[in-house]
Amino acid sequence: MKRNIMKLINVKIWILAIAACLAVQAASAQVRPPLSFNFNYSIAQPLGAVKNYSDKTSFRGWQAGLQYMLTDQVGVGIKSGFQDFYYRTPRAVYPTKSGDISAVQTRTLQVIPVLATVQYQFTKPDAVVIPYASLGLGVANMNYEKYWGMFVDKDNSWQFMASPELGINIPFGKASPLLFNASVQYNYSPYKLAEITNFSTIQGNIGLRWHIN
Amino acid sequence: MKKGKKNFTIVSVRRKVFLGAIVAAAVILSLGSCRKDPLNDMTEEESQIYITNRDTTADFSSYTTFSIVDSVAVAGNGDTARRALTDYDRQLIAAVKSAMQSRGYTLVDKSAKPNLAINLTRIDETFASTYYDPGYWSGWGGYWDPFYWGYPGLGYYWPSYYTVYTRERAVSIDLLDLQHAEADKEVKVVWNAMFRGAGVWNSGYINNMINGAFNQSAYLKK
Missing domain, CATH: 1.20.5 (Single alpha-helices involved in coiled-coils or other helix-helix interfaces)
Structure with a gap:
C-alpha cells in the first residue's frame, strides 16, 4: 500500500x-526554440591603461556563445571569444635599474574571455527588432607579450572579467530561427601587469544568432 | 509514450549541444591563432636592442685618459675566446674610439697607464648546445684578458648584471676602471653596452648602435 x-x-x-x-x-x-548559438566578428578599442600600452584599435577579434531562453525575454548562457591587441612603438630609450635600454617595442595582448551571461530582451520574441541588455561575468585569459626588439617579456594569467552588453537581434523573417545580431559591450578586468594597471576596452560585435533547439 | 518522446528530445538536444561545442572548439582553435605575429614583419634594425648598464657609484668625470684594445675578442659556442680584426672589428674600434673622444676623454697608449680601458667582444652563441636565458636585460661579460691590460694579479669585479646566456650573436663593450685598480685590488667594469638582435655583426649598423649607446649614457663624459 x-x-x-x-x-x-x-x-x-x-x-x-x-x-x-x-x-x-x-x-x-x-516563435523559436530556446537554445541558440551565436558567432560574431569583433572590433575592440582599448581604453585607459590598455590604451597607453597598446594604442591601436583591434580588428582581430571574434566572439561565440550559447544561450538558453528561460522565458520569452530572459536567457542565460556562456560566451567566449578572442581579441588581439598589437602596437609597435618607434625606437625609444627605457630606463632600467642600473642603466637604459633602447628598443623598438611591440606591445601585444591577447584576451580570451570565458563568461556566464544573463540576458534580458526588451520585447517579445515576435518583434521585428529585439533589443536586449546582458551581463557577462567570468574569467579571461590574458596573454601579455611585450617585445623589446626581438626579445620578449611574457606573462599569461587568468583574471576576473565583467562585460555588460547592449544589442539588437533582427530575425530574418518573423519566426525565423536565424537572427542578425549587433552589439556594443564594455569589458573590465582588474588586471595588473607592468604598465597595465587595469583592463578596459569597448567592443563592437556583428554576427548571427541561430536558434538550434 | 510521452516519456519516450521527452527522452528522445533530451538526447537530441544533447547531441546538438555536443555538436555545437565541437564546432565552437574547432572555431576557437582555428581562430585563436589569428593574432598578428610581431616577428613576422620586423626589420633587422627594429629587432636590435641597445642595453647599457653602469656602476652607479662611479664618477665618470674623474677619468681623463682611456685606451682601447687593438682587436676584438670573439667568444662563444664553447670555444676558447680568440681575437680577430676583421673590417667590422676595425670599424667598431674606430667608432668607440671617436665616441669616447667626443665625450672629452683622451686616447693614450696602453703603456701610458690609462684611467679607463675598453674591451670589445663579439659573442656568438648561435650554435651553443646549452641554453639559458634569464632575460633580455642581462649583460654578457665580455671576454676578459687580464694580461692584456697588465693586471694579472688582481681579482675582477663583475657587477650583478653580468650573466651568461643566449642563443644568438651579440656585441659587448666593457669599460674598465684601471685608475683605481691598484687601490681597490680589483678591476671594476664601470660601464657596459650590449647590442643584441638580428644583424648586430653587420658593419652597416655600427654607427647606429654606438651612437645609440652613448646617447642614452649622457653621464659618460669628462
Missing part, C-alpha cells in the same frame, strides 16, 4: 516535471 502511494507520487512528480518543461518550451517555442 505504502509502496503504491510512493509510486503514485513519483508518477505525479514526473507528470508535473514534464508538464512544466513543456509549458516553458511551449511559451518560447511559439
